[in-house]
Amino acid sequence: MWKVIRFLQRIWQIPYVKHPVLGVLLLVALIVGSFLFLNLFTRHGAEYPVPNLVGESLEDAEGLVKNLRLRLEVSDSTYIITKRPGEILDQQPRAGEMVKKGRRIILSINALSPQLVVVPNLVGETIRQALIVLEQAGLAVGRLSFTPDIAINNVLAQNFNGLPIAPGDSIPKGSSLDLVLGNGFSGAVTAMPEILGFTLAEARNALAAVSMNVGRVTFDETVKDLSDSLTAKVYSTSPRYTGHDNLPLGARADLWLTLNASRIAASAITRQDEPRPADEARDTSPEEEEENEDLEFDQ
Numbered sequence: 395m396w397k398v399i400r401f402l403q404r405i406w407q408i409p410y411v412k413h414p415v416l417g418v419l420l421l422v423a424l425i426v427g428s429f430l431f432l433n434l435f436t437r438h439g440a441e442y443p444v445p446n447l448v449g450e451s452l453e454d455a456e457g458l459v460k461n462l463r464l465r466l467e468v469s470d471s472t473y474i475i476t477k478r479p480g481e482i483l484d485q486q487p488r489a490g491e492m493v494k495k496g497r498r499i500i501l502s503i504n505a506l507s508p509q510l511v512v513v514p515n516l517v518g519e520t521i522r523q524a525l526i527v528l529e530q531a532g533l534a535v536g537r538l539s540f541t542p543d544i545a546i547n548n549v550l551a552q553n554f555n556g557l558p559i560a561p562g563d564s565i566p567k568g569s570s571l572d573l574v575l576g577n578g579f580s581g582a583v584t585a586m587p588e589i590l591g592f593t594l595a596e597a598r599n600a601l602a603a604v605s606m607n608v609g610r611v612t613f614d615e616t617v618k619d620l621s622d623s624l625t626a627k628v629y630s631t632s633p634r635y636t637g638h639d640n641l642p643l644g645a646r647a648d649l650w651l652t653l654n655a656s657r658i659a660a661s662a663i664t665r666q667d668e669p670r671p672a673d674e675a676r677d678t679s680p681e682e683e684e685e686n687e688d689l690e691f692d693q
Contacts, residue, residue, distance in 0.1 A: 444499065446489035447482050448619055452503065455482060465498045473508035474620075475569050480506050484621045502621075508566035515561035516549045521575060522603050524549050528571065534595070535602045536570030540644045543576030547605055547643075550574045575605065577643045584643055588635040590662050592628045594651060601647055609646035616653040626651035629658045635665070 442462055447455045455466060477483065484502040487493060511532045516524045521538070528535055536553075543550055551558060551574040554565055584604045589597045598608050609632075617626045630650040633641065652658065 441492040441494050444485070444487050444489055444491050444493055444497075447485045447499070447501065448489070450482050451478070451480055452482070452501075455501070459499065463495045464493070465496065467498055467500055468503055469500045470502040471505040472502070473505040473566055473568055475508075475566055477504040479504055479508075484619055488618065508568075510564040511567045513552075513554070513559055513561055513563045513565060513571070516552050516571070516573065519549050521547050521549065521573070521605060524573065525599055525602055529599075532567040533565075534568065534570045535598065536572040538602060538605060538607055538644055539572070539574050540577035540605075541574055542579055544578065545576040546578035546582055548576050550576055575643070577605075582643055583639045584641050584645070585637060585639045586631070586633050586635050586641060586647060589628050589631060589649075590635075590665070591658055593625065594623065594628075594649070597628050597649055605643040606641065607644060607646045609648040612648070612650045614650065614652045614654070614657070617651065622653055623651070626653050627658055629654075629661045 444464070445458045445462075447458060447466075450458065452466070452468070459466065472483070474483070481504045482501050483504055486500045487497070509532075513533075514527050514531045516527060519527065525535055541550065553559060553572040553574070554563075554569065556572075559565070559571070584606060586606070587600045587604050589600050592600060594608075594611065601608055613623055613626055614629075617623050628649050629652045632648040633645075
């Protein structure tokens, strides 16, 4: 081993060996250094995908963007009773968009302290008048149920979260009141309204106005988040619009919604060309097992 080392030392002393070797080593060092510098320089302007912050708390969102040095800014808040206080509802730019480090992310969150409104007295009102009063109070209609009573389609009772609620009580703005209505004594029926092109809120009110409930709600692939769901419009329903009174009061209508205007237009054209037999609508009984409204994304 020592012989090899001494041999290399003697070789290293020869100028025409030492100088070329040093030159090669210097060249290699320059090339490696250049690559490292270029990599650092190009990464300075690199873009990264925005993480999905919707559904997270502000504290958790801060942790998700820390390494990217993104800045979070809350620009708006609203109150949705089914969401946690402080939960992120929407973000701009959206998840997956490419941004540089230091970019500002604008957030909309669920209010920490909801605005309260006074519950109106709906008992004795017709369902159509009750819908107007609810809208003026900043509330929404929930599930309609029916009981035998001569006052057909008149409000007999109002409930909140399954319990009776008195006029004058305070509840979060945007909450829904469930209503108990009279259905007469002669098997009253209603007709499915034409609601193609309606938003979910508009469709809910249109159905309630004819004594029907919203059933399953399905959004197609164009609806990505809460903001989209608020502006998406109905392109299909079950039962379909027929113009005939053949549904029991309280029947449920399943809805499909999209942001694709062409899809809505195509559905409208197809519907115009279809026959409308009086018995083609689904007979849905209000006494079916109650289930929560199911929001799902159609892949």
